[in-house]
Amino acid sequence: MLRIADNLQITNPAVAGALDRFAPTPIENLVRECVTAGAQAIDINTGPLPRDSEAKMTFCVTTVQAACDLPLVIDTANPTAMAAGLKACRNRAIINGFSLEPVKLEKILPLAAAHNAAIIGYLLFPDGHVPPDADTRLNLAVDIWSRAQQAGIAPDKLIIDPVVVPVIWQDGHQQAMQILKVLQLLPDILGFDVKTIAGLSNLTAGMGADPRRLTLEQTYLAMLAGAGLDMVLLNSRHADTMATARACNALTSPQVFTLEGI
């Protein structure tokens, strides 16, 4: 399971300030901290970038890859910014992401084939709503794969995100269990060993600083890994969660078991 740091996001005032001033140091420092903590890829979440989108995304990607050689997950709903980010990216690139929403199918999905990038497909309804259960998600996955094929995406370039929801939603913990079922069944439903990703911090969104959220996060991460998850987007500052992710890999890897790195 690949550990992707979700720390580089525009909601972090240090990142927002650096992006406004085109100041590389705060971003470089943050990226180095993620790498030291064990991140294996960096999500660059710039938000929609309403102004200077090309210049800002180019600056961001250039700065991050000056500080590390990791794969970059380019995370914006702005197609112009996405294209600029992919153009600037020399590391392996992952587009984050598309769904069945018409504007995403039209403007974001074609960028994957054009830039030979992997792309995350969200199991959401075309209007952006979250599906209620596993069966609905699996039907959406069939549609997502069909659209990806039409756009020239190879099976190994598609990454399905079943969409973790906050556990404090009325049906949040039941959704969490349905997602395990989705991960278990997806390879059979799509007919190939499709890659999968989940955004772990969604689970505990809205829970504030309650320390039990970390126990919950670690527990659910292990459940996801046991169900076959390939990549996780997580807060690399949560040291125990990072240790859990490494323990997941020690258990799920076909390689010889080792405690190194846990």
Place this chain on the structure above:
Amino acid sequence: MLRIADNLQITNPAVAGALDRFAPTPIENLVRECVTAGAQAIDINTGPLPRDSEAKMTFCVTTVQAACDLPLVIDTANPTAMAAGLKACRNRAIINGFSLEPVKLEKILPLAAAHNAAIIGYLLFPDGHVPPDADTRLNLAVDIWSRAQQAGIAPDKLIIDPVVVPVIWQDGHQQAMQILKVLQLLPDILGFDVKTIAGLSNLTAGMGADPRRLTLEQTYLAMLAGAGLDMVLLNSRHADTMATARACNALTSPQVFTLEGI
């Protein structure tokens, strides 16, 4: 997932001494500690009890149920001790356990129907060897259920143990993953929602006091719960593992989600 304390075992010198001297206090204190830590059942592992087996098991069961009202898991390979324990038990009783080993089929299995107790069935070969993979375990489960039916056991009284092995075995971590598959497939294979149990401390047996064993234990426990495990035998002194077990329940329960108790 029911948390069963594995702390009351003959390999603990305090327990062995108490049993030798028929001294209740050390056992009562240990049971109260388990209850305070969040145990929901107590495994009474007396070993084979070669001498005074009936008196010692009767003393042990009587002492434990004087200290708590929890279900008791009576854990011995000695059929005479098992029968004495079941006779003394007023709380809910679980027999631990039988396998396809001829002596267990002949001497232990019949005690379940005779005492209206639940019974744990181990997925082991008749000679006691551990099966190598999920498919072999599932075939053994069919045989175990067939033998249980012949012995008059109702579906809700059988508890399957897929047999966790030490992760440091050559194929230990691959076996750990195969067991997740067994838990996922068992209800379909047996045709009913069979209860399941696992002995968690087996996973890290032989790893000494390495602190990473606790991370590994918590991670695998969550994977087991995500795959559908109903009961876990664990060390109730491992506070973080007990918290993980409670977090598993918060996520897997059909009840309204709550952080209480995590």
